[in-house]
Amino acid sequence: MYLCPNCQRPINSASAICPYCGADQTELESGLAPGHRKRSASPKLLVAIVVAVAGIWAIIWLALPLRFQYPRPASERSALEAIETLQHQLATYENGASAYPSSLESLGQPARDAAQSAMSGGYSIHYAPTQLDANGNPHAFTLTAVPRNYGYESFFTDQSGVIRVTRDNRPATLQDPPLK
Numbered sequence: 001m002y003l004c005p006n007c008q009r010p011i012n013s014a015s016a017i018c019p020y021c022g023a024d025q026t027e028l029e030s031g032l033a034p035g036h037r038k039r040s041a042s043p044k045l046l047v048a049i050v051v052a053v054a055g056i057w058a059i060i061w062l063a064l065p066l067r068f069q070y071p072r073p074a075s076e077r078s079a080l081e082a083i084e085t086l087q088h089q090l091a092t093y094e095n096g097a098s099a100y101p102s103s104l105e106s107l108g109q110p111a112r113d114a115a116q117s118a119m120s121g122g123y124s125i126h127y128a129p130t131q132l133d134a135n136g137n138p139h140a141f142t143l144t145a146v147p148r149n150y151g152y153e154s155f156f157t158d159q160s161g162v163i164r165v166t167r168d169n170r171p172a173t174l175q176d177p178p179l180k
Contacts (some may be wrong), residue, residue, distance in 0.1 A: 086107070
């Protein structure tokens with residue numbers, strides 16, 4: 001309801017003509033006569049628009065990771081680089097000694113740097129020599145990079161050189177899919 005600018009009586013805002021004085025209200029709308037305010041959008045409409053925009057944004061935010069491949073976080077990249085460096089160091093050691101080392105300490109500074117890089121990214125590196133011969137020399141190994149935080153990838157490799165990965169809250173194993 002608003003006041004007719006001509007007779008100052010309350011009339012329905014949907015009325016095209018004032019029922020009391022007969023003044024045409026559509027002509028006055030363009031000039032916004034005194035006492036008549038242009039209607040603003042209702043608060044309910046604004047809330048509905050905000051909710052709709054937030055809903056669309058949420059759908060896009062949640063759907064994009066499923067459709068597009070994003071780069072790995074820096075912590076996962078550092079762990080993966082450490083695994084690759086250690087794989088190379090272990091293969092080099094095995095070529096010279098015909099066996100793998102009993103610990104990563106035997107690989108020297110490059111191995112320590114790689115493990116330190118992974119640890120600074122929130123990963124712990126686990127090396128386990130396996131298939132010991134009669135002299136106690138390992139002829140196989142497993143190497144894992146396990147994150148301290150849930151939601152990050154865990155990596156696994158062995159003497160085959162294939163890196164396997166899982167996002168489950170556990171260390172990766174030989175049964176997990178290879179890294180793409």
